[in-house]
Amino acid sequence: MNTDFVKTEAVQTLLDRATGKDAEGGNPRLKAITRDLLEAVMETIVKHDISESEFWQAVNFLQQSAGEFGLIVPGTGIEHFLDLYMDAKDAEAGLTGGTPRTIEGPLYVAGAPLVEGEADLSVDPDDTDTLYMSGKVVGPDGEPVKDAIVHVWHANSKGWYSHFDPTGEQTPFNNRRRIKLGPDGQYSFRSKMPNGYSVPPEGATDKLMQALGRHGNRPAHVHFFIEAPGYRTLTTQINFGDDPFAADDFAFGTREGLLPVPNRQGDSAYIGFDFQLQRAKAEAEQAFSSRQRLEA
Structure with missing residues (x-):
C-alpha cells in the first residue's frame, strides 16, 4: 500500500485528535512535534508493511531495553x-x-x-x-x-x-x-x-x-x-x-x-x-x- 494512506481524512483526523490539535490547553510545540513523530511512525508502518506482530515485537523490545536507552x-x-x-x-x-x-x-x-x-x-x-x-x-x-x-x-x-x-x-x-x-x-x-x-x-x-x-x-x-x-x-x-x-x-x-x-x-x-x-x-x-x- 502507498504511504498516501496516511494522508487520508480518517488517519489525519486520528492524528489531530491524538495530539490534541483542537483541544484547549496543552503545549502547542509539543503537540506539533508529537504529531509529526506519530505520522512518521505511521508512514513507516505502511511503507514497510509492518505487521501487527512485528509492531508489538518492537514495543516489547523498547519496554525491555529501557535500562539501555543511554x-x-x-x-x-x-x-x-x-x-x-x-x-x-x-x-x-x-x-x-x-x-x-x-x-x-x-x-x-x-x-x-x-x-x-x-x-x-x-x-x-x-x-x-x-x-x-x-x-x-x-x-x-x-x-x-x-x-x-x-x-x-x-x-x-x-x-x-x-x-x-x-x-x-x-x-x-x-x-x-x-x-x-x-x-x-x-x-x-x-x-x-x-x-x-x-x-x-x-x-x-x-x-x-x-x-x-x-x-x-x-x-x-x-x-x-x-x-x-x-x-x-x-x-x-x-x-x-x-x-x-x-x-x-x-x-x-x-x-x-x-x-x-x-x-x-x-x-x-x-x-x-x-x-x-x-x-x-x-x-x-x-x-x-x-x-x-x-x-x-
Missing part, C-alpha cells in the same frame, strides 16, 4: 546526529572554530572531587600503564581561559566505569575528577590507562547491533566537560588514535581533531591536548544540557 541512542547514531545538527546551526550562524563537540555518553556522575593543580584520577590499583595528559584551555583568540573547570572521567583497564561497575570493586569516583584551572588555563592529570569496552553481552543494545549486522565496541577514550564563565560549555571526548576501534566506534564518538595517538614509553603513555572554547552569547550556553545524570 547506549541505544548513541549506537543508533541519534546522539551523533544531534552533534551534526548543532554544528550545522553554528555554521549557519557564522560560528566556527573551537574543539569539536562529541557525544557525552550515559556514564557521567555528578559530584566528582574538585581538585587544583595536577590531578590523580585513579584511586584504585590497576595493573596497567599510567596515562599522563596535559595541555591548556584557550578561548577563540588563543587567550588562556581562567577559572575553567575540566570534568574528566574514563573507564578502568577492564572497560568498567566507577558507579556502573557490575563487579562492585571500584572506589566511588575512581577515574573521575573535576579540575579547577588557574589563570594560565593549564591542566594536567595522570591516571591508569583506560580500555575500550563493549555493550553488555546479550543485552538490548547487543541484540539490536547483532540484528543490524554491527558490533557494540568502543575504543579506549577519555570524556570531558569544560565549563568557564563567559564561554560555551564543551562536551567532548578523545578516542585513542591507535585503538583498533578508533575508526569504527559503535557510538560514532570519533571525530576529526579528537584522535590523539598516545606517546607510549615503557609503562607510561603521554597525550598533549589543548581545548579551545567558544564565547557564550547567552547564559544558557554556559549550562549543561537537561539530560538526566547520576548523582553520587
Whole structure:
C-alpha cells in the first residue's frame, strides 16, 4: 500500500485528535512535534508493511531495553546526529572554530572531587600503564581561559566505569575528577590507562547491533566537560588514535581533531591536548544540557 494512506481524512483526523490539535490547553510545540513523530511512525508502518506482530515485537523490545536507552541512542547514531545538527546551526550562524563537540555518553556522575593543580584520577590499583595528559584551555583568540573547570572521567583497564561497575570493586569516583584551572588555563592529570569496552553481552543494545549486522565496541577514550564563565560549555571526548576501534566506534564518538595517538614509553603513555572554547552569547550556553545524570 502507498504511504498516501496516511494522508487520508480518517488517519489525519486520528492524528489531530491524538495530539490534541483542537483541544484547549496543552503545549502547542509539543503537540506539533508529537504529531509529526506519530505520522512518521505511521508512514513507516505502511511503507514497510509492518505487521501487527512485528509492531508489538518492537514495543516489547523498547519496554525491555529501557535500562539501555543511554547506549541505544548513541549506537543508533541519534546522539551523533544531534552533534551534526548543532554544528550545522553554528555554521549557519557564522560560528566556527573551537574543539569539536562529541557525544557525552550515559556514564557521567555528578559530584566528582574538585581538585587544583595536577590531578590523580585513579584511586584504585590497576595493573596497567599510567596515562599522563596535559595541555591548556584557550578561548577563540588563543587567550588562556581562567577559572575553567575540566570534568574528566574514563573507564578502568577492564572497560568498567566507577558507579556502573557490575563487579562492585571500584572506589566511588575512581577515574573521575573535576579540575579547577588557574589563570594560565593549564591542566594536567595522570591516571591508569583506560580500555575500550563493549555493550553488555546479550543485552538490548547487543541484540539490536547483532540484528543490524554491527558490533557494540568502543575504543579506549577519555570524556570531558569544560565549563568557564563567559564561554560555551564543551562536551567532548578523545578516542585513542591507535585503538583498533578508533575508526569504527559503535557510538560514532570519533571525530576529526579528537584522535590523539598516545606517546607510549615503557609503562607510561603521554597525550598533549589543548581545548579551545567558544564565547557564550547567552547564559544558557554556559549550562549543561537537561539530560538526566547520576548523582553520587
